[in-house]
Amino acid sequence: MYASMKEILQHASVNHYAVPAPNCPGYNMVKAACMAAEAKKSAVIIDLSPRQFKTNATPEVWAPMVKAIAEPLDVPVALNLDHGTEIEDICRCIKAGFSSVMCDASSLPFEENVRRVQQVVVCAHAHGVSVEAELGRVGQAAEGDGRFDDMYTNVDMAVEFVKRTGCDCLAVAIGTAHGKYPADYVPRLDFERLAEIKAALGQNYPLVLHGGSGSGDKNFQKAVAGGINKINLWTDYSRTYISAVREFLAVNESPDYIFVATDAEEKASKWLERYMDLFGSAGRFQFSKHKMQEMD
Numbered sequence: 001m002y003a004s005m006k007e008i009l010q011h012a013s014v015n016h017y018a019v020p021a022p023n024c025p026g027y028n029m030v031k032a033a034c035m036a037a038e039a040k041k042s043a044v045i046i047d048l049s050p051r052q053f054k055t056n057a058t059p060e061v062w063a064p065m066v067k068a069i070a071e072p073l074d075v076p077v078a079l080n081l082d083h084g085t086e087i088e089d090i091c092r093c094i095k096a097g098f099s100s101v102m103c104d105a106s107s108l109p110f111e112e113n114v115r116r117v118q119q120v121v122v123c124a125h126a127h128g129v130s131v132e133a134e135l136g137r138v139g140q141a142a143e144g145d146g147r148f149d150d151m152y153t154n155v156d157m158a159v160e161f162v163k164r165t166g167c168d169c170l171a172v173a174i175g176t177a178h179g180k181y182p183a184d185y186v187p188r189l190d191f192e193r194l195a196e197i198k199a200a201l202g203q204n205y206p207l208v209l210h211g212g213s214g215s216g217d218k219n220f221q222k223a224v225a226g227g228i229n230k231i232n233l234w235t236d237y238s239r240t241y242i243s244a245v246r247e248f249l250a251v252n253e254s255p256d257y258i259f260v261a262t263d264a265e266e267k268a269s270k271w272l273e274r275y276m277d278l279f280g281s282a283g284r285f286q287f288s289k290h291k292m293q294e295m296d
């Protein structure tokens, strides 16, 4: 079923697990994510970046499409705008029917970040849409970000930020970065800081980890145990899909598009299933008509 991201993350937070949030800028990627969720009885969050709005995925197409795919399923599926930096894009997604939007003003000064998120929260909540915000800066792996703790989320500022903005979940900077890390580099995450942030905001307040790709299974498990409830996966999900297409083309001389796409869909789905097990989101839901219900 199409569900509120706030409800999904509250369930995850209370029950100490994390929900994967793959970026899905193609129909088959949305389908793969939903197939994995259904197979694993897990919630899933479909992320969409505004970068795609001008190329292949507009909010007006994505919202009804994700709803149509999600509605017959027995597990909750949310659609979230990832890194909305422009108010115009955020409003467009709220109007189109997204269940959540991220208002990312993390590159701006603290007060400006607060002001922007406050504005978005008023509008989004009036439409029943939840809001993710970011404090600290996750940055880009290719630029060496994630290694410098002056970009990390400050605990006291996080408390003030959430109190003043009323955002429904918070993306924290604790050492991961977006994109692909240099070869042999495994990010060192500041779990002590994560524990302090979780304790300060309350154990049931959902936290988000960006730049999940390439973090390694051990880091993921520790992050989930430390209170992370949503993990964004873009780079590796996209690479899995592309590799599947490459492999298929390498052994099929005149492939039919349908078979190329569905084969990649199947492989991306299996890849994501593994993370549902790792993050502890697998096996949390069973059939319930338009109502989230835990497994016995």
Ligand SMILES: [Zn+2]
Pocket (backbone or CB within 6 Å): 083, 138, 178, 210, 211, 232
């Ligand atoms: Zn991100």
